[in-house]
Amino acid sequence: MKVVIVPSGFKECLEAEEVANAMNKGVQRYSPTVHTVVIPMVDGGEGFVKTIIKIKKGKLVHIEATGPVGAKVSTYFGVFEEENKRRTAVIEMAAIAGLKMVPHHLRNPLHTTTYGVGELIKAALDLRVDHILFGCGDSGTSDGGAGMAQALGVKFLNRNKEVINVVGGGGLHEIAFIDTTNIDKRLSRVKINVACNWQNQLCGSTGVAHVFGPQKGATDREVEVLANGLAHYARMIEQTTGLNISTLPGSGASGGLGAGLIAFAGAKLFPRYEIIMKYIQIEEHLKGADLVLTAEGCLDGQTPNGKIPAEVARMAKKLGIPVIAITGTIGKDAQVNYQNGIDAFMSIMQKPITMEKAIEDAAHLISDCAESAVRHIQVGYQMAKRKYGKDTV
Structure with a gap:
């Protein structure tokens, strides 16, 4: 048998x-x-990095970065070389901003951040990788990737054109302008492919706030605040970049991180098994x-x-x-x-x-x-x- x-x-x-x-x-x-x-x-969530690195005989890189509740935590990403000498970094958001990393009494997607995701991307860029394979899954955040964007150099401004620190999905409604002038220029030279749940979209009645907000600790009222904030955030992104990411397939992955990766990192999203099956x-x-x-x-x-x-x-x-x-x-x-x-x-x-x-x-x-x-x-x-x-x- x-x-x-x-x-x-x-x-x-x-x-x-x-x-x-x-x-x-x-x-x-x-x-x-x-x-x-x-x-x-693996589906892009917990274990994504270790599984791919084991298959590709790569190595883990251990660093400290900002966790989902703002404190520094130990985390990691992976690096391997392919036959054509192309160097690939493998990152999973679960290793720095996963739900498992949010203490139960602090679970509220209005306040958890993806800032550490941006720090992991920068650490990978420091190693001069040519390609980033990114796993979206098992997130404890729902900030649309705003935290990540700030770590990569994006500035969010309020109506008075003052720079604001957006921490969590609860601060998205304050954004009136987005300044991408200082975004890390190395992003334009790196190909970023994202394995995500293709069914998840950022906004609407089946958007990420309504479907996954409660699982991350949001009350019914907080879900509405989150949904409205993400919809506003999508409008600000379209105003700045011309991209309408509100209902794109995968845009709601990992609390909207998919949308942020498209808008600010130039990433391309794929149904997670389309990427994963290449390795498994x-x-x-x-x-x-x-x-x-x-x-x-x-x-x-x-x-x-x-x-x-x-x-x-x-x-x-x-x-x-x-x-x-x-x-x-x-x-x-x-x-x-x-x-x-x-x-x-x-x-x-x-x-x-x-x-x-x-x-x-x-x-x-x-x-x-x-x-x-x-x-x-x-x-x-x-x-x-x-x-x-x-x-x-």
Whole structure:
């Protein structure tokens, strides 16, 4: 039996590689004769840098930069060289402004900043890279990339044409003018490709404030303040650059960082799997598989909108391979995943347990759940053998 294990990370808990290893442990505990292929999957969020750097045999660069709540934190990005000697930096916003880095009592996207993202970009430019591969995902911010822009030299001015310090999405409404005169000139010489959720747009009823603001700690009233601020910010960007980024695909990625990367860094946005699949050859590994196990922290109605389990399931379905998803929690409208390639899903929480305990024991619970999934498959094999004389695993 060949089982391909392709999970995402569990946000604020385990990175994709840790989840994959835990799943593999459970499968092997059932039977070490099962042939497993382990592919930790990244979508631009947590683990993006380390996964790409491991594949490309590059190195991590450790620096200090401004975290999402304004304090200096230790962070990193990656660098590797390609065959044509082109030097590429790999940056993930989650490593400097991710939700995991925002203490629970400070979670409010009106106040969290992407300033450190700009500092990471500048650090990469200092190494004279030719290309920046940027991962958008798992953000704890929603400032439209305004913090990043300021770190790169952009100045925001109020109605009196005074320079203001925009910290968080709550300050976007104060912007009356944008001055890009002093933006880092090296940006024009570097190609920046961004892997992001193509479904996320900056403004509108399905804009980033309404969809993700509550997850980042915003109340209903704060969501409206944030939505209005981002809409105003988009108008100011169009007034300054001529770019209408309000509804562009991916513009809402990472709290609108996608929009800021387009407007101020000259970046080009791509559906995240269009970029990631260049580095992770998942379809080759799926050939000949009997079962695919995937995973994410919460499986719900949003999963089919570009999240890893759904993307993996779509690829598996092209080859007729059954898919089981392992999840931390089963959220609202999770059943829609049955129409999007996932044949079954299972929660790792098989008995009453606090969220804190589930996070603490996540690796063990994931292993148990993976073992249980394979045992359920074995039941099917045994039924088939009794009825049709098929061999078991």
